[in-house]
Amino acid sequence: MSGFLRRLIGALVGMPDYDAYLAHIRAHHPDRAPMTRQEFFRNRQEARYGKGGGGKCC
Amino acid sequence: MFGPLPWMAAGLLGLGALARVALDHGEPINALWLVVASLGCFLASYRFYARFIGARVMGLDGARPTPAMRRPDGLDYVATDRNVLFGHHFAAIAGAGPLVGPVLAAQMGYLPGSLWIIFGVVLAGAVQDFLVLCISMRRDGKSLGEIIRVEMGEVAGGIALLGTFMIMVIILAVLALIVVKALAESPWGMFTVAATVPLALAMGVYSRWIRPGRVGEVSLLGLVGLLAALVFGQDVAQSAFWGPLFTYTPIQICWILIVYGAVASLLPVWLLLAPRDYLSTFLKIGTIIALAIGILIMAPALKMPALTQFVNGGGPVWSGGLFPFLFITIACGAVSGFHALIASGTTPKLIASEADAPFIGYGAMLAEAFVAIMALVGASIIEPGIYFTMNSPAALIGTTPESASAAVSAMGFAITPEAIVQLTKDIGEHTILSRTGGAPTLAVAMAQIFSHVVGGAAMKAFWYHFAILFEALFILTAVDAGTRAGRFMVQDLLARAVPGFARIGGMAQGLIGTAICVAAWGFFLHQGVTDPLGGVNTLWPVFGISNQMLAATALMLATAVLFRMKRQRYAWVSVLPTVWLLICTLSAGWLKLFSDDPKVGFLSHAAKFSQAAAQGKVLAPAKSMAQMERIIFNDRVDAVLCGFFMVVVLAVLVAAVRTCLVALRSDAPSVREVMA
Numbered sequence: 113m114s115g116f117l118r119r120l121i122g123a124l125v126g127m128p129d130y131d132a133y134l135a136h137i138r139a140h141h142p143d144r145a146p147m148t149r150q151e152f153f154r155n156r157q158e159a160r161y162g163k164g165g166g167g168k169c170c
Numbered sequence: 171m172f173g174p175l176p177w178m179a180a181g182l183l184g185l186g187a188l189a190r191v192a193l194d195h196g197e198p199i200n201a202l203w204l205v206v207a208s209l210g211c212f213l214a215s216y217r218f219y220a221r222f223i224g225a226r227v228m229g230l231d232g233a234r235p236t237p238a239m240r241r242p243d244g245l246d247y248v249a250t251d252r253n254v255l256f257g258h259h260f261a262a263i264a265g266a267g268p269l270v271g272p273v274l275a276a277q278m279g280y281l282p283g284s285l286w287i288i289f290g291v292v293l294a295g296a297v298q299d300f301l302v303l304c305i306s307m308r309r310d311g312k313s314l315g316e317i318i319r320v321e322m323g324e325v326a327g328g329i330a331l332l333g334t335f336m337i338m339v340i341i342l343a344v345l346a347l348i349v350v351k352a353l354a355e356s357p358w359g360m361f362t363v364a365a366t367v368p369l370a371l372a373m374g375v376y377s378r379w380i381r382p383g384r385v386g387e388v389s390l391l392g393l394v395g396l397l398a399a400l401v402f403g404q405d406v407a408q409s410a411f412w413g414p415l416f417t418y419t420p421i422q423i424c425w426i427l428i429v430y431g432a433v434a435s436l437l438p439v440w441l442l443l444a445p446r447d448y449l450s451t452f453l454k455i456g457t458i459i460a461l462a463i464g465i466l467i468m469a470p471a472l473k474m475p476a477l478t479q480f481v482n483g484g485g486p487v488w489s490g491g492l493f494p495f496l497f498i499t500i501a502c503g504a505v506s507g508f509h510a511l512i513a514s515g516t517t518p519k520l521i522a523s524e525a526d527a528p529f530i531g532y533g534a535m536l537a538e539a540f541v542a543i544m545a546l547v548g549a550s551i552i553e554p555g556i557y558f559t560m561n562s563p564a565a566l567i568g569t570t571p572e573s574a575s576a577a578v579s580a581m582g583f584a585i586t587p588e589a590i591v592q593l594t595k596d597i598g599e600h601t602i603l604s605r606t607g608g609a610p611t612l613a614v615a616m617a618q619i620f621s622h623v624v625g626g627a628a629m630k631a632f633w634y635h636f637a638i639l640f641e642a643l644f645i646l647t648a649v650d651a652g653t654r655a656g657r658f659m660v661q662d663l664l665a666r667a668v669p670g671f672a673r674i675g676g677m678a679q680g681l682i683g684t685a686i687c688v689a690a691w692g693f694f695l696h697q698g699v700t701d702p703l704g705g706v707n708t709l710w711p712v713f714g715i716s717n718q719m720l721a722a723t724a725l726m727l728a729t730a731v732l733f734r735m736k737r738q739r740y741a742w743v744s745v746l747p748t749v750w751l752l753i754c755t756l757s758a759g760w761l762k763l764f765s766d767d768p769k770v771g772f773l774s775h776a777a778k779f780s781q782a783a784a785q786g787k788v789l790a791p792a793k794s795m796a797q798m799e800r801i802i803f804n805d806r807v808d809a810v811l812c813g814f815f816m817v818v819v820l821a822v823l824v825a826a827v828r829t830c831l832v833a834l835r836s837d838a839p840s841v842r843e844v845m846a
Contacts, residue, residue: 116251116253116254118386119250119251119254120253120254120257121385121386121389121452122385122386123250123254123255123257123258123261124257124258124261124451124452124455125261125385125444125447125448125451125452126258126262126516127383127385128244128245128248129248130383132244132248133244133245133248134244135244136242136243136244136248137244140242149382149383150382150383152383153377153382153383154378154382154440155245156245157439157440157444158439159245159246160439160444161439161443161444161447161651161654162439162658163658
């Protein structure tokens with residue numbers, strides 16, 4: 113699957129790209145251990161549907 | 171891209187097509203004229219008006235860092251490709267609203283609705299989304315409520331928050347009502363929608379443990395399951411054993427939804443909420459694209475007249491005349507206040523460059539308006555006699571094909587009982603009489619379009635139920651996500667207002683918050699379901715008024731911000747739509763409160779029933795004194811709610827005017843933007 117399509121599918125349901133996150137952490141916070149793919153996925157699900165989430169329209 | 175010339179040509183083509191749509195009333199015209207008219211106008215307004223607002227009014231600067239540039243974290247703040255972000259934003263703003271409103275508005279003919287959608291979105295709806303996106307983008311992606319507090323004061327912020335919660339309650343109730351109307355007495359539809367629950371649970375488990383994070387993959391599997399349920403649903407509906415198990419009355423479905431909303435709000439999100447969201451989002455986007463392609467291939471003629479006799483009021487679908495009620499009936503699609511919450515939510519944190527803002531903010535709203543145009547086309551290509559058979563309450567057309575045929579033909583839209591029975595058979599339903607709420611009507615239209623392209627008449631029933639599933643699924647996703655969001659709002663409000671609430675356990679807080687939120691929308695849903703005039707007639711105007719008032723609030727904020735930026739010479743861009751929305755919503759609200767016509771005014775309806783009750787008479791549709799009391803009580807609650815919304819918007823107006831006056835006296839800009 114092309115990168116564009118993968119990112120588009122994620123973006124439609126508010127799931128950011130894990131690879132981009134990994135690249136960001138490695139470039140800017142090399143001292144921090146990045147979340148695993150699974151942790152990242154759970155973290156983003158909570159963020160979208162948890163407190164302050166609910167980014168949906170009528 | 172290109173020069174201005176092709177865009178001007180598109181605009182001229184659009185205006186030409188619009189003139190053709192508006193002026194020729196002799197014979198049925200092709201729906202493609204309406205498609206060309208809207209697309210042409212949208213393209214030209216995007217190229218010229220959106221660019222003007224970006225460059226001159228907001229002073230967008232591609233070199234100025236956006237939140238995603240200033241504080242990237244790979245999570246909330248991520249610089250995102252503009253096309254990807256367009257998809258994200260569009261998926262978040264496009265819901266059931268733009269599909270339902272135009273279908274209801276078609277009772278006045280296709281012309282008033284299409285003109286309002288086209289001019290409304292260009293001058294009001296897309297402007298609102300775009301301005302709020304820009305304003306939030308310059309404040310690290312702060313939410314609408316926070317920005318109102320900072321720019322217009324604490325009081326205005328607090329009022330706006332409370333108003334937002336009440337709007338949410340009404341939205342949830344009216345959306346749930348549409349699902350009730352679509353699924354009642356429809357075992358095939360009920361089965362497929364019910365099947366999405368175990369499907370979602372399986373998807374949740376799969377993406378939690380088996381293949382975490384593979385959203386596309388798990389959704390594909392889910393969609394396969396969904397299609398299987400759809401095919402299998404026909405057998406279930408026809409089975410003597412299973413059919414009755416999935417056949418429910420409206421009131422039963424009402425209670426099922428209330429319990430479902432409460433449970434979904436308390437379950438972990440990965441188990442039910444998130445996977446349903448994936449399913450419904452992809453189904454929604456795919457179906458919208460398929461519908462556009464289907465309309466292009468079929469090129470159907472518009473059978474609904476351009477204008478019907480109901481422009482002056484007295485229509486069976488909803489009460490009231492064209493002004494002001496058309497402008498609140500079509501809210502989403504022309505202008506929707508709820509978008510201000512999305513445009514100040516995740517999108518401003520993901521935008522990569524200020525130069526992308528017109529495409530995302532203005533462009534995505536144009537796309538939603540096009541969805542609304544497609545819904546209007548759908549409602550207008552089916553026989554008007556069928557349209558009014560499906561959308562008039564039983565109190566007007568009775569409960570048999572013969573009575574409906576007689577009543578609807580008497581309105582001037584000839585339809586035979588045989589035609590009604592035939593369509594009922596074709597789409598595999600028990601009845602099509604009084605299937606109000608818009609969703610079943612749109613499903614009939616989509617079944618016509620899709621079966622024209624794929625499968626022919628034999629597939630009509632399949633496509634009808636596909637369309638019902640598509641609508642019900644994403645409405646239900648909005649209901650459970652909205653209930654959850656509303657629950658947190660209640661918890662926040664309680665934690666501030668009630669000392670000690672913060673100390674009780676999280677579980678108890680969740681239960682109390684959920685109970686209050688569900689009780690609030692459940693009350694209005696129950697009222698709508700038991701309303702003999704169909705409920706849509708009562709609830710949809712209140713929803714429309716509140717949603718447009720939120721839009722007016724967002725535009726007033728934009729005006730205040732423009733004044734504080736010392737760019738008041740451009741403030742007409744937001745003042746113009748604000749004034750129009752205030753005129754429409756306040757006069758609609760006034761009529762809903764004080765109109766002498768009991769079909770329109772809540773208070774005169776209550777008065778009519780309480781006078782009868784005082785004389786010991788029971789008025790139809792009530793069957794007992796207790797029901798009479800109930801109707802009177804509901805009317806008064808609706809009136810209070812309507813008055814509440816009017817007070818809220820007037821309070822925000824006062825705050826906005828004061829803010830603008832203070833800003834005028836100041837010599838320097840006073841906005842609180844995050845500095846580059």
